[in-house]
Amino acid sequence: MAEQGTDKSGLPAAVAKAVGPERAKIAGDAARATIGRLDRGNHWTQEPAHVFRVGNWRAAKGEVGQ
Amino acid sequence: MSEMHWLEAGEAAGLIAAKKLSPVEYAKTLLARIEKYDAGLNSFLTLRPEQTLADAQAAEDAVMRGDALGPLHGVPFALKDIIDAKGWPTTAHSRLLADNIASEDAPVTAKLRAAGGVLFGKLSTHEFALGGPSFDLPWPPARNAWGRDYSPGGSSSGAGAAVASGFVPIALGSDTGGSVRNPASMNGLLGMKPTYGRVSRRGVVPLSFSLDHVGPLTRTTADNALALSVIAGHDPRDPGSADDAVPNFGAAMESDIKGLKIGVIRHFYTKDMVADPEMAAAIEAAIKVLENLGAEVREIETRPLAQYTACNRVILLSEACAIHEKWLTERTEDYGALLLGRLLPGMGYSGVDYVQATRTRARYTAEFNENFNQLDAVLTVNNMEPAFLIEDFEAGEKHYPRQARTPFNVTGNPALAVPTGFSASGLPLSMQIVTGQFDEAMGYRIAAAYEAATGWTAKHPDLDKTAAM
Numbered sequence: 001m002a003e004q005g006t007d008k009s010g011l012p013a014a015v016a017k018a019v020g021p022e023r024a025k026i027a028g029d030a031a032r033a034t035i036g037r038l039d040r041g042n043h044w045t046q047e048p049a050h051v052f053r054v055g056n057w058r059a060a061k062g063e064v065g066q
Numbered sequence: 067m068s069e070m071h072w073l074e075a076g077e078a079a080g081l082i083a084a085k086k087l088s089p090v091e092y093a094k095t096l097l098a099r100i101e102k103y104d105a106g107l108n109s110f111l112t113l114r115p116e117q118t119l120a121d122a123q124a125a126e127d128a129v130m131r132g133d134a135l136g137p138l139h140g141v142p143f144a145l146k147d148i149i150d151a152k153g154w155p156t157t158a159h160s161r162l163l164a165d166n167i168a169s170e171d172a173p174v175t176a177k178l179r180a181a182g183g184v185l186f187g188k189l190s191t192h193e194f195a196l197g198g199p200s201f202d203l204p205w206p207p208a209r210n211a212w213g214r215d216y217s218p219g220g221s222s223s224g225a226g227a228a229v230a231s232g233f234v235p236i237a238l239g240s241d242t243g244g245s246v247r248n249p250a251s252m253n254g255l256l257g258m259k260p261t262y263g264r265v266s267r268r269g270v271v272p273l274s275f276s277l278d279h280v281g282p283l284t285r286t287t288a289d290n291a292l293a294l295s296v297i298a299g300h301d302p303r304d305p306g307s308a309d310d311a312v313p314n315f316g317a318a319m320e321s322d323i324k325g326l327k328i329g330v331i332r333h334f335y336t337k338d339m340v341a342d343p344e345m346a347a348a349i350e351a352a353i354k355v356l357e358n359l360g361a362e363v364r365e366i367e368t369r370p371l372a373q374y375t376a377c378n379r380v381i382l383l384s385e386a387c388a389i390h391e392k393w394l395t396e397r398t399e400d401y402g403a404l405l406l407g408r409l410l411p412g413m414g415y416s417g418v419d420y421v422q423a424t425r426t427r428a429r430y431t432a433e434f435n436e437n438f439n440q441l442d443a444v445l446t447v448n449n450m451e452p453a454f455l456i457e458d459f460e461a462g463e464k465h466y467p468r469q470a471r472t473p474f475n476v477t478g479n480p481a482l483a484v485p486t487g488f489s490a491s492g493l494p495l496s497m498q499i500v501t502g503q504f505d506e507a508m509g510y511r512i513a514a515a516y517e518a519a520t521g522w523t524a525k526h527p528d529l530d531k532t533a534a535m
Contacts, residue, residue, distance in 0.1 A: 010414040018395040023410060031414025037376035039369075040422045048424035049431065050276050056305035 071232035089140030093122035139182030172269025189224030197405020219252035244471030250483035254494030262478030263308030266301035318507035324360030383412025
């Protein structure tokens with residue numbers, strides 16, 4: 001991405017520049033509102049719902065893995 | 067025989083196998099209906115009548131030769147335009163993929179064809195299964211068969227409109243935050259979001275890898291069970307696919323529901339959100355029907371709807387933005403305004419937010435599934451309101467968050483949208499039957515008993531009249 005870092009909206013600077021400040025601000029506000037409602041009460045040992053299962057990514061015979 | 071366009075898929079397949087229905091005549095009749103009415107409904111993005119008729123002719127030839135026939139032999143089906151069919155466009159209803167042609171059938175498409183199904187076309191969708199109904203895209207949005215001024219819901223909008231209109235008996239949609247069950251609700255249909263992993267997602271344009279489900283929309287429970295039986299099963303090339311045996315879903319419907327224990331999550335539609343009185347009254351009436359059929363129904367509580375919704379949103383939009391990141395900066399103006407507006411908040415979440423949401427998801431899933439130690443199924447509302455006027459932007463923005471479907475994308479449990487009647491204005495109402503992981507059969511069993519007792523699914527829109535609504 002050409003521009004690194006975060007815009008004042010909270011979106012990546014390159015995305016904020018591409019979509020314009022008005023859309024970026026609305027999106028940033030919406031993101032913060034959702035994050036504010038996210039239940040983060042996870043015990044420190046809690047695993048995520050989808051974990052890496054190595055067997056899922058084993059290429060089949062004759063097939064090159066991606 | 068019913069009017070040909072209202073035949074159930076299973077009924078049609080039986081008639082075809084018995085040489086009482088010609089697949090070619092059946093296809094011609096439905097294609098003529100599409101030609102007559104779809105200009106006002108916009109359910110199809112791509113039709114190829116010559117190819118469809120050639121496939122129907124091949125199906126007829128197989129019958130006449132006495133070949134072994136699959137369970138959907140000669141039966142029309144259609145695909146949401148995010149599902150690949152070899153040689154057909156897969157546009158996701160977006161300028162971004164306007165020139166995309168599928169190189170292979172998605173496994174679900176291949177399975178429907180192998181069962182004898184005849185592909186009719188690719189169906190309208192909210193852009194990339196998220197943004198819509200939109201009027202700033204190369205194709206217009208689908209409209210509701212029960213009233214063309216109304217939205218058919220989404221994102222599997224064309225699937226809902228086409229099945230309700232009698233264009234095809236089976237359509238496949240996708241469901242990431244409710245996109246099979248919403249159009250099922252708004253069009254008076256059965257719509258199944260199966261267990262996560264039950265149906266392959268390969269060859270389907272992704273919205274959110276860990277929340278995407280593919281499922282059928284049909285006019286009856288029996289057809290839904292039949293369609294799921296065909297498309298379900300392990301796909302070793304889909305990393306989310308479950309290697310779990312596929313039962314005969316139809317067989318479960320032969321049992322009654324006496325003694326089944328059913329929980330009702332009322333707080334979703336009476337406290338967390340307040341549903342339209344007609345929608346709430348319809349589910350209460352459905353509970354009485356199920357009790358009269360011998361089920362034991364009791365109220366249960368789970369987490370507030372807003373907690374599930376936040377978890378769903380953070381995962382969904384984070385994964386969606388990972389897919390769209392490059393296009394968002396390089397092809398920004400090719401997006402419809404609604405999709406752009408719905409997608410962009412995902413760029414404002416952090417990696418930590420995303421991982422927290424996936425950890426929360428694991429916890430909620432374990433917690434919710436404890437219910438099935440004591441219960442056979444859980445009922446709750448689907449949409450909080452019936453269909454909204456499609457050109458009323460504010461009504462649409464209000465409508466989409468007012469639903470109780472996302473909890474079951476989070477937990478991955480099967481959730482079946484079931485029609486519960488009609489509003490005073492003639493628009494369909496709906497509830498959800500949610501069951502234990504990989505127990506879709508139980509949902510079908512309860513839905514079939516309810517359907518037989520109420521007859522809601524025997525009612526169809528009169529497309530000549532609804533054109534004026």
